Every structure is written in structure tokens, then in C-alpha cells.
Amino acid sequence: MAERRGAVFGSGVGGARIRDSGDKDYGRPKRLFILLNPYGGKRCARKIFHNEVKPLLEASDILYTLQETNYQLHAQEIARKLELLKFDGIVCVSGDGVLVEVVNGLLQRDDWDTAIKVPLGIVPAGTGNGMAKSLLDAVGGVYSISNAVFAIIRAPLDVTTVLQGEARFFSVLMLTWGFVADVDIESEKYRWMGSARLDFYCFYAVMSLRKYHGHVQFVPAPGYEVYGERAKQSEICKDGISEQVCRDDARYHQCGYTGPKTSLEDLEWRSIKGPFILVWLNNVPWSCEDAMPAPEAKFSDGYLDVVTIKDCPKSAFMSLLLKMKDGSHVKSPHVMYLKVKAFQLEPGQRVGSPTKGGIIDSDGEVIARGEGTYECHQQEDLMAYGPPIHLTVDKGLATIFSPR
Numbered sequence: 001m002a003e004r005r006g007a008v009f010g011s012g013v014g015g016a017r018i019r020d021s022g023d024k025d026y027g028r029p030k031r032l033f034i035l036l037n038p039y040g041g042k043r044c045a046r047k048i049f050h051n052e053v054k055p056l057l058e059a060s061d062i063l064y065t066l067q068e069t070n071y072q073l074h075a076q077e078i079a080r081k082l083e084l085l086k087f088d089g090i091v092c093v094s095g096d097g098v099l100v101e102v103v104n105g106l107l108q109r110d111d112w113d114t115a116i117k118v119p120l121g122i123v124p125a126g127t128g129n130g131m132a133k134s135l136l137d138a139v140g141g142v143y144s145i146s147n148a149v150f151a152i153i154r155a156p157l158d159v160t161t162v163l164q165g166e167a168r169f170f171s172v173l174m175l176t177w178g179f180v181a182d183v184d185i186e187s188e189k190y191r192w193m194g195s196a197r198l199d200f201y202c203f204y205a206v207m208s209l210r211k212y213h214g215h216v217q218f219v220p221a222p223g224y225e226v227y228g229e230r231a232k233q234s235e236i237c238k239d240g241i242s243e244q245v246c247r248d249d250a251r252y253h254q255c256g257y258t259g260p261k262t263s264l265e266d267l268e269w270r271s272i273k274g275p276f277i278l279v280w281l282n283n284v285p286w287s288c289e290d291a292m293p294a295p296e297a298k299f300s301d302g303y304l305d306v307v308t309i310k311d312c313p314k315s316a317f318m319s320l321l322l323k324m325k326d327g328s329h330v331k332s333p334h335v336m337y338l339k340v341k342a343f344q345l346e347p348g349q350r351v352g353s354p355t356k357g358g359i360i361d362s363d364g365e366v367i368a369r370g371e372g373t374y375e376c377h378q379q380e381d382l383m384a385y386g387p388p389i390h391l392t393v394d395k396g397l398a399t400i401f402s403p404r
């Protein structure tokens, strides 16, 4: 771990001196903790840091401490223990995965309520850079490393608690089940193909388009009450929503944040029964640099934008995937697009293959997988596939460095 003097988050390019905004709450940070994942994406985070971030750091007087992540969940462990009073922000030079680990680590602390207010920043250096793309696109900025570094406003960010019994995961980007999770995870076995693997596997998955039995229920945002049918209260699983859970397993939530305090029991839940081709919940518009599944998503509106597709011919589905590049898929009659405050997912088996389940992926992490799915790692999944998984949004709980 090295401490250096430099500068970051300014308004000039290529080493121009950075003016202090003079605004105490929204001014640029003076001391940063920088987490760098040398193994994310194309393994170029070190190069990005030294060639593009460090010169900007050196253009003004901000101290930074650089720490590389050495293994999976290292960032979460660091965020759980970091002396936060020493820093004005944590910046991840990585993909979205490390950022999400930091959020989870902060929320596992005893002092989670102050810890989660530490502004978080991201310099894209992974495969999934949906957060950086969403932040830059929101202000009409060109997606580039230097523009990401020039993020200087502190903006609130919704955090979603994904819950099943005692297992908790905190998400800031998305949760997906069905087609998108299958392509993301199953295409791992073709990693040797490089970036072509996703296109290749997408095509293959469309040709053998799967549907999954299942059931989703949700509390709609105002204006979206007409979607689905009225749900039976008895079908909403409130299991463990407000319990305090303390466990030693780092993947479980330790003493700390347990989810939003709002009671969802008296609200009117709506219901949609499957089969589904895909269900995709998003907190930000972009899931990666070239897919915008949720064009209406806002960082801190307190809602998740849900995309569901139930019935769709293969050719129309292929065209929907292409339209996701600019978000125009939401106009299709095959797509249901709505905003929700809370969501319950009960994933079922594959239509026509009752022994096979699906995959649930949140922020790039497999949180549950059914029987007969691709096993990409040995680690046991956080949640079981089948029982209901709950999602509730805490409006603006975290803070993110955002471009002007």
C-alpha cells in the first residue's frame, strides 16, 4: 500500500491545475483511497492507473493511498476495515465487481450508516463498466478514462438489499434472471474467444431460446399500478426482512445494515406469472458499455426499473437485443417496462426441462443457480434457487462521485 501526493477529479485536461470548487459539500476530495484490481477486464488496470489516472493525480494536491486487490472479496474485506476518517472517498480502478464489493463491505460495518456516506468513485478498467458508462452518459459525457476521472460531484445512489432468509447482498447495478444471466455466465466457458464470446453465445442462446417458469411480485412505483394483477398478500414472503443477522461467513451480512426500514406489508403488491424469457431489474441505465436495458433508470429515484420479456419470436428477440444498444427496445410490445419499489422473484425450472433451473446474477455475481446450470466456480452460491428472493430499494443510501 503506497501513499502518494497527486490530484484527481478536476476540471482541466492533461495536467491542468484544478481549481477548488469552494463548495464544502460538493468540492473535490483531498485524500483518496484507491483500489485497483490488476486482474479485471483485459488486465490493464495498472496501465490505466499509471498512464491515465496518475498524471491527473499529479496535476493538483490530493493525497492518495493505492492498494491493489489480491483475491476475490479482498475489496469487501478492505472496505469493512478501512479507517474511513482518513479519506474523502474510495475510488475503484476496476470493473463494477470491485465497486459492489466495496458497497457490501461498508454496509457490513458496525458504523455502516456513516461509512456508506463515503463517496465512491469508479475508473473503468473491467469487463462490466456499467456504472462508469451510466454516470458519464447521464451528463452527456464521452465515455473515456479521463472523463471518468474528472467526476467531481457527490451524488446519492440507491442501494438494493437482495434478501433470502439470512442471506443478504447489496446491489447498486442490477439483478437478472433468464436469458441475460444465462449468456453472461454460460459464455464464461468460451472466455478464450475474447470479446467475441458474448456475441457468439448470444446468438446461440437466441437460437435455442429458453423460457423459465416462475412468478414475480412487486410494489409498483406511482404511475405503474396497472401492470400485472393484484397479488395475494399470502404469497408475499416477508421472511427475514427486518432481522438483524450476525454471521462469521464474510459472504453473509454481518452486524451492520439490514435493509430499508420501510414497511412494505401494507402496500399493494402486483403479480405476474411466467414463463419468462428474461427478468432484469436495473438501478442504472447502462449494464455495460454497449447495452442500455433501462433508459429511464435514475441513480437515486428509490426505484428499480424492471424489464420483462415473456413471449417473443426468435427473430423479434434478436432485434430487441440490438435495440438495447440505444434503449429503444422498451417501445416493443414484447417488452414490459416498469418501475418498482420492491420486488419478489420466485424462479422456477426451464420450460420443457423440468430438471434444469436458471441462474440469478446480481451485479455480475451469481447469487443463485438451479440444477443443471453451468458451474463456473467452486464457491457455494449465496442463495438457493427456487425460494423467493426479495429486493427492496433504499433511496440514495450510498454516495457516488459523479461528473458535473
Ligand SMILES: Nc1ncnc2c1ncn2[C@@H]1O[C@H](COP(=O)(O)OP(=O)(O)OP(=O)(O)O)[C@@H](O)[C@H]1O
Residues within 6 Å of the ligand: 037, 038, 039, 040, 041, 042, 069, 070, 071, 072, 073, 074, 093, 094, 095, 096, 097, 098, 099, 101, 125, 126, 127, 128, 129, 364
Ligand atoms: N487479484 C485478484 N485476483 C483474482 N480476482 C480478483 C482480484 N482482485 C479482485 N478480484 C475479483 O475480480 C472480480 C471482477 O473484478 P472487476 O470488478 O474489476 O471486473 P469485472 O469487469 O466486474 O469482471 P471481469 O473483468 O473479471 O469480467 C471481482 O469479483 C473481484 O473480487
